[in-house]
Amino acid sequence: MGDRLSIGEFSRVTHLSIRTLRRYHDQGLLVPAEVDPWSGYRCYSTAQVGPALTIRRLRELDLPLADIRRFTGDGRGTGEDEDGQPAARQVVVTHLRRLEDRLGRTQRAVEALRELLDPEAEREVTIETLPAQRVLAVSVDVPPGSDLSWYDEAMRDLDDAAGTRPVQPPGGRYAHHLFSEGHGSATVYLPSHTRLSDGAPPTVREVHLPERTAAVATHTGPHDDIDLTYGAVGAFAARRDLARQDLVEEIYLVGPRETQEPSRWRTLVAWLLAP
Numbered sequence: 001m002g003d004r005l006s007i008g009e010f011s012r013v014t015h016l017s018i019r020t021l022r023r024y025h026d027q028g029l030l031v032p033a034e035v036d037p038w039s040g041y042r043c044y045s046t047a048q049v050g051p052a053l054t055i056r057r058l059r060e061l062d063l064p065l066a067d068i069r070r071f072t073g074d075g076r077g078t079g080e081d082e083d084g085q086p087a088a089r090q091v092v093v094t095h096l097r098r099l100e101d102r103l104g105r106t107q108r109a110v111e112a113l114r115e116l117l118d119p120e121a122e123r124e125v126t127i128e129t130l131p132a133q134r135v136l137a138v139s140v141d142v143p144p145g146s147d148l149s150w151y152d153e154a155m156r157d158l159d160d161a162a163g164t165r166p167v168q169p170p171g172g173r174y175a176h177h178l179f180s181e182g183h184g185s186a187t188v189y190l191p192s193h194t195r196l197s198d199g200a201p202p203t204v205r206e207v208h209l210p211e212r213t214a215a216v217a218t219h220t221g222p223h224d225d226i227d228l229t230y231g232a233v234g235a236f237a238a239r240r241d242l243a244r245q246d247l248v249e250e251i252y253l254v255g256p257r258e259t260q261e262p263s264r265w266r267t268l269v270a271w272l273l274a275p
Contacts, residue, residue: 007043129211151186158188158189163197172188175246215242
């Protein structure tokens with residue numbers, strides 16, 4: 001038949017070695033269109049060129065063999081996910097998203113290293129006075145090994161308490177122990193000029209933040225490299241022998257609440273100084 005290619009021809013068309021094609025066959029990833037029962041001679045169809053090249057890419061991206069078999073199979077028994085998409089295809093899509101996320105983290109790590117290796121690079125730090133504020137606050141004793149779900153829950157309670165009233169950017173006050181030991185006290189807040197309503201979640205309370213002085217820097221972008229900003233602020237205070245509190249404050253000037261583009265996020269990092 002005109003659409004049949006020998007294994008050698010198929011190898012030349014796809015740039016996959018004969019040895020690789022045989023391995024794909026043995027692994028159940030790409031079964032030839034025809035196999036001579038006497039000689040074992042393999043023939044492929046032209047329709048298999050695309051799948052062969054797809055398998056190569058998926059293997060290069062370390063997708064498990066079982067998932068590739070599901071993706072390249074005939075679909076029998078694979079089912080559908082909750083959105084009605086083929087489950088096998090969704091496995092691949094999820095894997096690709098993980099790789100894209102890993103690539104993004106790698107790129108940001110490279111950018112951070114370039115900055116660290118550049119003797120001229122220096123993040124701007126100033127001493128500022130943060131104004132007194134009345135805020136709605138949720139305080140949490142973060143246990144060891146916690147993810148950031150405690151922050152999300154606190155913000156949900158604060159949003160419920162604030163309702164539709166306009167508020168200034170949210171913030172958080174964190175004991176240094178939280179960063180050095182992985183657990184400790186945290187207070188998440190929303191500035192508010194009105195009284196706490198009776199129907200507010202019980203976790204929310206009114207707090208008056210006094211005027212406070214801090215070594216301050218504005219962090220740009222996602223928080224993957226926020227340690228560079230913390231390092232700049234801490235070094236600034238130490239070099240000037242400034243008396244520091246065991247407390248840091250973050251104010252989320254622009255964050256996920258305003259935009260889904262992490263490059264546009266702006267976070268004020270304020271290392272509070274002793275009065």
